[in-house]
Amino acid sequence: MGRVMSESEDEMLSKDHTDSPMIDDGNYGGIVLKKGPWTSAEDAILVDYVKKHGEGNWNAVQKHSGLFRCGKSCRLRWANHLRPNLKKGGFTAEEEWLIIELHAKMGNKWARMAAHLPGRTDNEIKNYWNTRIKRRQRAGLPLYPPEVCLQAMQENQQNENAGRDDGRHDLLQTNSCEIPDVIFDSLKANQGVLPYVPELPDISASSTLMRGFGSSQYHSFMLPTVHRQKRLRESVISFCGYDGSVGSEPPPFEQTQDDSCDDKLSPFGFSFPYDHDPITQNLSPFGVNQGSHALSNGNFSASKPTSRAVKLELPSLQYPETDFCSWGSSSPPPLLESVDAFIQSPPPSGTLQSDCLSPQNSGLLDALLHEAKTLSCAKNQLSEKSSSSSTVRPTDSSALNICETKWEDYGDPISPLGNSATSIFSSCTPISASGSSLDENPVAETFPGSNVKSEPVEEAWTIDGEKEGSATQVDFSRPDALLGSCWLEQSVACAKDQSITTDAIAALLGDDLHNDYKNMAAGTTSSQGWGLGSCGWNNMVSVYQMSEH
DNA sequence: AAGGCGAACAACCGCGAACTG
DNA sequence: GCAGTTCGCGGTTGTTCGCCT
Known part of the structure; x- marks a missing residue:
């Protein structure tokens, strides 16, 4: 013994x-x-x-x-x-800048990054980066300075031009910095990583979502043999890729790419086909060059490729478990995090099946609608019992059971994608010169009861050489460029029965958001297609901020 | 002064690649 | 070729410390 x-x-x-x-x-x-x-x-x-x-x-x-x-x-x-020759003490400004650059190129390859920083250990760098991420995320600031984004973009662009032969490997390896692992399947051109994206909380789907959003080539791409969770994620991709089988309005790919991307995205040379938001149209947040780590967030780590199915590495950021079932009573539903829940939700089955869309085909959207309708049904049932409440009560056993059942079925109460959201959303987020997006959207207006900590916004770039991306006029920290204009709007656009959809989404958002959402949907999907009204924007920000804190 | 909270740091854990017999 | 071992890496957790109320 x-x-x-x-x-x-x-x-x-x-x-x-x-x-x-x-x-x-x-x-x-x-x-x-x-x-x-x-x-x-x-x-x-x-x-x-x-x-x-x-x-x-x-x-x-x-x-x-x-x-x-x-x-x-x-x-x-x-x-x-x-070990001898270890540097003690804090990072110098030069080291910090180098870390940022290296991370933009390598992702979470701490050991490789440490090789470029003599005397520093991977653990040091990792800790520094993680705390930095949290700090900047909390402050609503981009992870990468625009210069780094631009530099990485240009390098990646060059690499893409030079090394497109096999379409997946060595895209980034011609850099002075070795970037051997950032490999993406050639199928995923324009997918994914975000050049300038808002820092949103824990939308785990983001990496998947964003990749899919930018990828028209991902239609219906799903391997039948993939693990079911993986399949779900890929169904998200399928959805995001706007599977034609959904039977909804096709996204204005061509048009958008023509009129907004080539011109207005010229600094980065990529495009995002969905962004017709007049606010954000100057720079599409999606559809970056494949493989650019700089433009994904670090946590979208340099994944090794899987042959076809996308390997989604989970990020290092730690977030509290989302209690999908505990929305309701006092606080508005964590919409963004709920995306995770929907992504994770199994295909509809049983008595509450949605009649909107085929879950097999529409992926996330269908999961959303189904769940939304499920919640809506639960809510309606509740309303029959008690008309006084406008939100789904977390104490309602039926609603809870629905959630619990689904979590049990899928065995992962925490969204496996859950953390990666930050990665995407927290990468390059130029702050508009006019001010922080957070500043312009006081949460208290939307959720008077919410206790949102208003943290002083850190300067855009604190490291020497870092400076606010004043050249960028668009505030991409606005989540409407992401979930708002893409995910929710697609939800609306895809739904044939919009009244059903809005009702269902109301169940998600809570009635406080419902009206705004309807306004948003009515005002934007018809004429502008993918924009998001200010109400919707405020709600997004509010939800974001609430879930952030 | 005490407690809460978050940042920073240290260390552990799990996994996979490399190595070896 | 294969199984066992070693090593390295990245993610996560735990601890300490300082600041704030």
């Missing part, structure tokens, strides 16, 4: 460490290994060992040095703290 490290033994290792050590539950070869913070005594032992034996063969460290640490722990401690 394993022997538990005795008090005296531990004291020997941690003379200067009075805290009780964490002892690993398991034992390794009869020795219980220690976990938790390293003591200086342990450090000394490890340093001494490495001096004598050199790096490597870390599992032998424990055997030969008397350290009660596993090899992995030893390696990590050495690499991150004990």
Whole structure:
């Protein structure tokens, strides 16, 4: 049996460490290994060992040095703290800038990035980046300065021109920086990553959504053998790619690409076919060059390609679990996060099946409509019982059961896509010169009861050389360029029975949002197609902000 | 002064690639 | 070729510290 490290033994290792050590539950070869913070005594032992034996063969460290640490722990401690030539202290401005650039090119390849920063460890860089992401996201600021976006775009453009032969590999590898892993299937041209996208909370679907949004080539693309969760995600792609089978209005691809992208997107050379929003039309947020990490967010990490199905890596950002079923009573529904829920929702089945669209064909949209209608039904049933409430009550067992059943069926209460949303949405988000989008949309107006923390907006770019993207006139932090103008609007456009749709979406949004939504839908889908009215915009922002906080 | 909160940092865990016998 | 081991990487969790109320 394993022997538990005795008090005296531990004291020997941690003379200067009075805290009780964490002892690993398991034992390794009869020795219980220690976990938790390293003591200086342990450090000394490890340093001494490495001096004598050199790096490597870390599992032998424990055997030969008397350290009660596993090899992995030893390696990590050495690499991150004990290794000579390590730089201590905060990152310099130059280093920060380099990290940003490297991340724009490499994504979450911390080790590779560390190779470009002598004396810095991948862990340091990773921590720095993650905290930076959170900080900037909270402040509603873009992750990347426009210069970096532009630079990466140009490089990627060149690479695309140069290396289009196989269409998927080595697109970005001709950079001075090695970018071996950022590979996308050639099918996904123009998909995905966002040059300038608003920072929205946790719309996990975003990476998928956005890729699909920009991709007309993704029609009905779904492998039958994919895991069902994957299939769901791909159904999103299918939806976003605007599967013609949906039987709804085709997106104005050609027109849009002609009139808005080529001209107005000239700085970046990509296009987003859906953006007819008069506000954002100057720069389409979607449809970036494939493979550009710069324009995705870092968390849309440099995924290894799967042959056809898109591998969706989950981001590192951690968000609280979305309680899809707990909308309702006091707070408005977390619309954006609910996208996750819908994405994750299984195809409609049973008695509450939607009559709108085929779930197999329409993917996210159908899931949305189905769920919305489901909620709407639940709501209506509730209303029959009590007409006083206008929102789905979270305590209602029927509504809850619907949700719970679906989560159970799919086995993942947390959206597997859930976190990636930030990635996309939090990447390059030029702040309009006129001010932050958050500033212009006081949440309290929309949700008087909500307690939204109004955080002072950080300067656009705090690192030297970073400066506010004043050249960009469009505020792309506006989510209407994303969910508003694309996802919801498509939902509306796709629905043949718009009254059903709006009712259903009202169930999602809550009645507070419903009227605005109807205005939005009526005012934009008919004439402008994909825009979003100011009411809708306000709601988006409000929901965004609420879910952000 | 105390508690809450978030940022920053340290460390662990799981997975996959590389290596080895 | 294959199984076991080692190592590295990226994601996640835990801890500490400082600021604010």
